[in-house]
Amino acid sequence: MIVRTTVLACALLLSQRAGEPASAAKTLLSHDFSTSPQGWLIAGDTSDVAADFKPAGGNPGGYISHVDEALGETWYFRAPATVLAELAAAQHGALSFDLKQSSTDAGFPDDDVVIVGAAGRLSYRFDRAPGTAWTSFSVPLSASAGWRWNWNQVPTEEQMRQVLAAPTRLDIRGEFRTGDDTGGLDNFQLTSGNRTR
Numbered sequence: 791m792i793v794r795t796t797v798l799a800c801a802l803l804l805s806q807r808a809g810e811p812a813s814a815a816k817t818l819l820s821h822d823f824s825t826s827p828q829g830w831l832i833a834g835d836t837s838d839v840a841a842d843f844k845p846a847g848g849n850p851g852g853y854i855s856h857v858d859e860a861l862g863e864t865w866y867f868r869a870p871a872t873v874l875a876e877l878a879a880a881q882h883g884a885l886s887f888d889l890k891q892s893s894t895d896a897g898f899p900d901d902d903v904v905i906v907g908a909a910g911r912l913s914y915r916f917d918r919a920p921g922t923a924w925t926s927f928s929v930p931l932s933a934s935a936g937w938r939w940n941w942n943q944v945p946t947e948e949q950m951r952q953v954l955a956a957p958t959r960l961d962i963r964g965e966f967r968t969g970d971d972t973g974g975l976d977n978f979q980l981t982s983g984n985r986t987r
Contacts, residue, residue: 816982818879819979820980821978823976835856842855867975877954879982880981882930889927894919900966910952912937
C-alpha cells in the first residue's frame with residue numbers, strides 16, 4: 791500500500807513538472823456583471839449604446855442584454871478598453887463566455903467573435919448557436935484554433951500576435967436570427983496560456 795501510494799505521488803509530480811498545463815494558465819480578467827455592465831456596449835444596431843444590465847437571470851446573478859432594434863446589421867456585445875488591454879497577454883490562452891437568445895428560429899451565419907486592430911481583423915465562428923438557456927463558449931487565442939485573418943485567410947501566430955498587441959475592438963455576437971430578438975451575455979473571461987517551447 792505504501793509502495794503504491796509512493797508510485798502514484800511520484801507519477802503525479804512528474805506529470806506536473808513535464809507539462810505544467812492547466813495550472814500554468816491564469817485568469818487575466820473576468821466580468822460576471824454582478825452589479826453593472828462593466829463598460830460593455832452594444833454595436834452594429836442603429837448606434838452604439840450601453841448594454842442593458844439585468845441584476846438577475848444570469849448564470850448566475852446578473853448579466854447584460856440587448857433588445858434588437860431590427861433596423862441595423864448584426865449586433866454585437868462590444869468589450870471595454872479594460873478587456874482590450876489584456877488581449878496581448880491572452881495569446882495562447884482562451885476567451886470564454888456564456889450566451890443566450892430569445893428564440894432559435896430563422897438563424898443565419900456570421901462571425902461570432904471579432905477582434906480588430908491596426909494589423910488586421912481576426913474572426914471566429916462556432917459550430918453552434920446559443921440556445922434559449924445559457925450556453926457556454928470558449929475559443930483558444932491561437933492561430934491553429936480556426937481563426938480567420940482579414941475575413942478568409944488562416945492567420946500565422948505572428949499575425950495573431952500583432953492584432954492582439956494593439957486591438958481597437960473586440961466584439962461578441964449577440965444576434966443570431968432574422969427579425970427582432972433579445973440576447974444575453976454573462977461570465978466573460980480571458981485566461982493566459984503557455985507559448986509552445
